[in-house]
Each structure stands twice: as structure tokens, then as C-alpha cells.
Amino acid sequence: MIKALIASILAAVLSAIMGSFTVLRNLSTMGAAIAHASLAGALIAFSLGIEPTIGAAFLSVFFALIAAYSGEKSGEKMDIVLGVTFGFSAAIAALMLSLTREYTVAAYSYLIGEVLGVTDDELLLLGVFAFSSLTLVLLFYKEFKFLTFDKEAAEAMGVNTRLFHYLMIVLIAVTTVVELKVVGSILAVIFLVAPAAAALEFSHSLEKMVLLSILFASLSAILGVIISIIFNLPTSPTIGILAAGLYLLSLILSPKKKCCKI
Amino acid sequence: MKPIVSLENVTVVYENRIALEDVTFKLVDPAFLTVIGPNGAGKTTLLKTLLGLVKPVKGRVIVLGHDVLKDWRKVRRLIGYVPQRERIDPSIPILVRDIVLMGRIPRVNPGFRLVEGDFKIAREALKRVGLKEYWDKPFSHLSGGQQQRVLIARALAAEPNLLLLDEPLSGVDATSQEIILKTLKEAVKRGVGVNMVTHDINPVMEITDYLLLLNRKVIGFGKPQEQIKPDKLHALYGRRVEIIRMGETCYVIGGDAHA
Numbered sequence: 001m002i003k004a005l006i007a008s009i010l011a012a013v014l015s016a017i018m019g020s021f022t023v024l025r026n027l028s029t030m031g032a033a034i035a036h037a038s039l040a041g042a043l044i045a046f047s048l049g050i051e052p053t054i055g056a057a058f059l060s061v062f063f064a065l066i067a068a069y070s071g072e073k074s075g076e077k078m079d080i081v082l083g084v085t086f087g088f089s090a091a092i093a094a095l096m097l098s099l100t101r102e103y104t105v106a107a108y109s110y111l112i113g114e115v116l117g118v119t120d121d122e123l124l125l126l127g128v129f130a131f132s133s134l135t136l137v138l139l140f141y142k143e144f145k146f147l148t149f150d151k152e153a154a155e156a157m158g159v160n161t162r163l164f165h166y167l168m169i170v171l172i173a174v175t176t177v178v179e180l181k182v183v184g185s186i187l188a189v190i191f192l193v194a195p196a197a198a199a200l201e202f203s204h205s206l207e208k209m210v211l212l213s214i215l216f217a218s219l220s221a222i223l224g225v226i227i228s229i230i231f232n233l234p235t236s237p238t239i240g241i242l243a244a245g246l247y248l249l250s251l252i253l254s255p256k257k258k259c260c261k262i
Numbered sequence: 263m264k265p266i267v268s269l270e271n272v273t274v275v276y277e278n279r280i281a282l283e284d285v286t287f288k289l290v291d292p293a294f295l296t297v298i299g300p301n302g303a304g305k306t307t308l309l310k311t312l313l314g315l316v317k318p319v320k321g322r323v324i325v326l327g328h329d330v331l332k333d334w335r336k337v338r339r340l341i342g343y344v345p346q347r348e349r350i351d352p353s354i355p356i357l358v359r360d361i362v363l364m365g366r367i368p369r370v371n372p373g374f375r376l377v378e379g380d381f382k383i384a385r386e387a388l389k390r391v392g393l394k395e396y397w398d399k400p401f402s403h404l405s406g407g408q409q410q411r412v413l414i415a416r417a418l419a420a421e422p423n424l425l426l427l428d429e430p431l432s433g434v435d436a437t438s439q440e441i442i443l444k445t446l447k448e449a450v451k452r453g454v455g456v457n458m459v460t461h462d463i464n465p466v467m468e469i470t471d472y473l474l475l476l477n478r479k480v481i482g483f484g485k486p487q488e489q490i491k492p493d494k495l496h497a498l499y500g501r502r503v504e505i506i507r508m509g510e511t512c513y514v515i516g517g518d519a520h521a
Contacts, residue, residue: 024354139373146364149354153413156313156343157420158335158368203355204400 001229003123004115008221008239010130011175011182011191016213017137018175019196020206021168024148029082030067030169032189035176037063037089039185042110043096052110053125056177063089064173068166093185113184113236115225126178133174136167144168145206182221187240194243195220198250216246264327265290266424266455267312272321274304274311280478281307285321287483292423292455293471294446296486298463300499303477305459306346309426312457313338326423326455339368342417342454344427347410352402358412359397362388365419387419388412390448392441407438414442424455431465439465463490463514490514 022031038060045055063085070081097107109117118126137144143164146154155161172192179188199212224239267289274282281304289295297305310316312325314334323330325337342365365387366380388394391411401409410430417425425446431439446456447469460466463473473489475481481498482489495503495514503514 024351142363142367142370142376143372145356145360146367149356149361149364150345150350152345152349153343153416154364154367156315156338156345156426157341157365157417158338160372200353200355204402205355205357206360209355 001116001225003118003120004225004235005222007115007118007123007126008182008225009218010126011179012195012217012221013214014130014133014175014178015192016195016199016217017134017210018168018172019192019194019217020199020210020213021144021148022172022192023196023200024206025168027169027172028189028193029079029086030064031172031176031192033067033082033086033089034060034064034173035179035185035188035192036086036093038173038176038180038188039110040089040092040096042180043093043099043107046106046110047096047099051121051125053122053129053177053180056110056180057129057174059089060173060176061170064169065166068169072162109184110180111184112186112234113180113182113239115182115235115239116229118181122181126181129174129178133171133178136171140164140167148206183236183239187236190240190243191217191220194247198247201250201254201256216250217243220246265324266292266326267295267457268322268324269311270322272311272318272323274307274316274318276304276307276316281316282311282318283479285476285480287474287480289455289457289472291471292450292453294450294466294469295455295457295472295474296463296466296470297457297459297474297476298461298498299476299481305476306428308476309343309428309457309459312426313341313343340423342420342422342425344410344413344417344425344430346428346432347406347413348432350409350413354401356401357397358388358393358399358401358404359384361401361412362397362415362419365416368420383421384415384419387415390418390445391415405435405438406433407435410434411438411441411445414445418445418449422454424457425449427456427458429459429461431460431462443469 022028038056041059042052042056046052067081067085074081143159146159147161147164151161175192176188179191183191195217196213198216199209202212203209220239220243224242225235228235228238265288269285269287272282272285297308299305307316311318311323314330314337326340328337330337362384363376366376366384370376388397391414393408393411401412430442450456467486470486473486474483475489475494475498477498482494490505492505505514
């Protein structure tokens with residue numbers, strides 16, 4: 001249970017931070033597409049006898065860069081690029097699921113996560129991914145903030161927006177990899193987006209949004225693990241339902257929404 | 263003397279159409295340049311060309327003594343840019359101080375933190391636009407005019423040699439308009455060049471040193487008194503425009519409201 005909680009909190013913290021940028025920059029669909037790519041990568045690696053997390057990281061970063069590059073080249077037609085990327089990565093994942101039928105249980109764990117079964121090696125790898133990502137976010141936080149608020153002015157005033165945009169996309173990809181074992185690819189996007197979207201309802205500064213998002217994501221993860229053990233439920237869906245529930249609650253209690261009611 | 267801005271026969275194709283054609287003008291001193299023209303005249307494209315965000319298919323662009331095509335990184339670090347406020351998503355949770363401090367980010371290497379000196383410069387910039395006490399306020403709580411002043415403070419915080427402003431008076435209340443123009447006038451006095459694109463020439467007529475009439479091509483460039491002529495404005499807008507003179511100042515009635 002301790003390993004499950006550590007893995008969940010690692011995923012929660014990273015998801016909350018990257019989720020905040022994902023929500024504010026309207027990159028949720030890209031997050032979903034990348035999550036499917038990470039599943040496909042894990043399954044390909046699994047069938048080849050390679051560590052699945054490495055395969056997930058490789059393919060999700062590859063797809064993320066392809067999507068970001070295609071989006072850059074197609075200008076306004078980003079939704080088309082994401083639609084194709086989403087479908088393509090989901091198709092590869094589905095294909096790999098059918099090909100790895102003899103290992104269905106193991107493959108299934110990447111689809112909906114299996115945090116209670118996380119091994120020491122997996123936890124170490126997740127920790128390395130999470131800490132390297134968090135270090136990069138802390139280093140380039142001010143550039144990410146400028147890019148998120150006003151990309152045009154950031155570029156005009158000399159910030160290398162292209163570099164930081166690509167870096168942000170890669171970090172979102174790494175986040176989905178860290179989430180893979182905890183909540184699985186299906187629920188990765190809700191864990192990425194829901195806590196941040198809930199935090200947005202109560203925040204007037206990015207820092208407050210990130211901190212609240214960490215709180216909401218950690219709460220969903222810790223309670224999800226505990227509730228699933230007590231009631232013998234699958235952990236990932238429990239975490240996903242709690243995260244979604246917190247978002248719905250935030251919409252009801254949101255001071256921002258209340259201020260606009262007549 | 264190095265020109266602040268110099269364009270020689272610049273032609274820009276943007277989104278498969280000619281946005282600027284054979285544009286030539288030169289500004290030697292740090293002065294207040296106002297650019298007017300109808301919708302789709304290429305005013306914003308002109309600003310983007312000066313920043314090196316749009317590459318001309320023909321011609322040469324010199325900004326602050328640098329060839330923009332070659333030295334765009336250097337040029338951008340010398341410029342304070344104020345984009346159209348409408349492009350900014352108001353739902354992003356951010357404080358006024360965070361926005362003004364963004365002006366300092368290009369001055370600090372990536373990976374390094376802003377230091378006390380950066381905070382001091384940002385506070386001074388916010389003071390210049392009359393919003394000193396709004397440092398810790400959420401941006402979304404400010405009026406449209408105050409938000410525009412914050413964006414101008416951000417550009418000033420960059421300590422630029424040239425300010426480029428895209429429609430900074432659009433949707434701005436009278437008080438903010440007055441403060442913005444006063445701030446820009448002071449900037450010119452300090453030796454900062456100001457290039458401003460606007461749909462309404464009247465509020466800036468008094469502080470404009472040079473006027474550029476642009477409708478993809480240069481219709482006119484020079485002192486405002488020389489450019490505010492019925493024939494030139496007719497050529498610019500494609501219809502009759504009335505000019506009222508009050509002492510040294512003239513007012514244009516019936517120019518494109520959204521030019």
C-alpha cells in the first residue's frame with residue numbers, strides 16, 4: 001500500500017502541475033492522444049520483452065512531438081491534427097491489445113492502471129521521470145507562465161516560445177507515462193485535467209491554481225487508494241471517479257460562477 | 263545616424279495574399295509614429311514584420327540598426343510589444359505583478375530567477391501607468407482600460423528602445439486613454455521610439471510626430487499636418503473623409519471606425 005501511495009502522489013503532483021498548463025493552454029485533447037500513445041508504447045515494449053514504462057515514454061514523446069510539429073505546420077487546424085493523432089495512437093494501442101491476448105491481464109493493467117501492483121523497479125523509474133520533469137518545470141516556470149498567458153507577446157519580446165512549447169508537450173507526455181501505472185491510459189486524461197480544472201474555479205493566480213490542483217489530485221489519489229482497499233474496488237476507476245467528482249463539486253461551489261449568476 | 267526603423271521596398275505575403283507591397287519609410291529619431299489605415303491594410307502585419315515574426319518576400323527591414331532577418335533575436339530583446347488585448351484569454355488566473363514581471367523574462371537567462379532589481383523595474387513600470395496599488399490584484403478584476411495599462415507596463419518593464427503597440431486605445435475608457443498617451447509621450451521624451459497602430463487617429467493627433475497612412479502600400483508618410491489631407495485620406499479609405507481643424511490640431515470625421 002505504501003508503494004501504491006507513493007506512486008499515486010508522484011503522479012498526482014506531476015499531473016496537477018502539468019495539468020494546470022494543459023487546461024490553460026487547451027491541450028486536453030493532446031493529453032488524451034498522448035495517453036493512448038503511451039499505452040501503445042507500453043504494449044509494444046511488453047510484447048518485445050522491454051520494460052513497458054520505457055516503451056511508453058518513447059512512443060508518447062514521439063507522438064507528442066509529431067502532434068506538436070503537425071499543429072505548428074497546420075496553423076489553425078490543430079483539432080484535425082489531434083483528431084488524427086488520437087485515432088492513430090488509439091488504433092495502435094487496440095492492435096497491440098489484440099496481439100498480446102496471451103498476456104491480457106498484464107496488458108489490461110496499462111489500460112486501467114494497477115497501482116497496487118507497482119514494483120520497486122517501476123516505482124524507481126516513475127520517481128526518476130517525475131523528479132526530472134518537476135525539475136524542468138521549476139527551472140522554466142517563468143517562461144511557461146509567459147507562454148501560457150500571452151504566447152504572441154512572449155515570442156515578440158524574445159522568449160524562445162517554440163522551444164518551451166515543445167518542452168511543455170514533452171513534459172505532458174512524460175506525465176501520462178507516470179500516470180500509466182497509477183490510473184491507466186483510459187483515465188490518464190481525467191487525472192491530468194480534472195484536478196486542474198477544479199482548481200481553476202477557485203484561483204486568481206497560477207501559483208494558487210497549481211497548489212490547489214496538487215491538493216485535489218493528491219486527495220483523489222490517496223482517498224482512491226484507501227477506498228479501493230477498504231471496499232475491494234479497482235483503484236484506478238475509484239481515483240478517476242473521485243477526481244471527476246471533485247471537478248463537478250468545484251463547478252457547484254465555484255465563486256467565479258456564482259459571481260455571474262443574476 | 264542609425265535608423266530606429268527603416269523599410270526599403272518591403273513586400274510581405276501573409277496567408278496567401280499580399281499584405282504589404284513595396285513599403286518604404288524611414289524613422290531616424292526616437293519619435294512617436296502612428297500607423298492608420300482601413301481593416302486589412304496590413305497594420306498588424308507591419309508590426310509583425312518589424313519583429314521578424316513575418317518574413318518579407320522582398321525588401322529590407324532595419325530596426326534599431328539591425329537587419330531584422332538576420333538579427334531578429336537581438337531586435338526582439340530591444341523591443342517592448344503590446345498586442346491587441348482581445349487576444350488574451352481573460353479566464354487565465356494571473357496577478358498584475360506576474361504580467362508586469364513578464365517584461366523582465368527576456369532579460370534573464372532561461373533557468374535563472376528574477377532578482378530584486380527586476381521587481382523594482384516592474385514596480386516602477388506599473389507606477390508609470392498609474393496602477394502602483396494594483397500590484398497584487400488579479401488581472402481579471404481590472405477594467406479593460408486598466409488591463410491595457412498593465413500590458414503597457416509589461417512592455418515598459420522590458421526597458422525597450424522601441425515600443426510597438428497594436429490598437430492600445432481600442433475599448434479603453436477616457437481616463438485610461440489619457441494615462442496611456444501621457445505614458446507614451448514620456449517614453450518618447452526618454453528616447454524610446456513608439457510605433458503605434460490605431461483605428462482612431464484623433465486621440466493621438468497631438469502627440470504624433472510622424473504619421474504613416476497604410477493600405478497595403480504607403481499612401482503617405484510624414485508630419486501629421488502634411489498627411490491629413492482630403493485627397494490622401496480618400497486614397498486611404500476609398501471614400502470621402504471630413505477634416506475639422508481646431509488651431510494646430512485637425513480631427514478626422516468619418517474615417518474607418520475599425521480601420
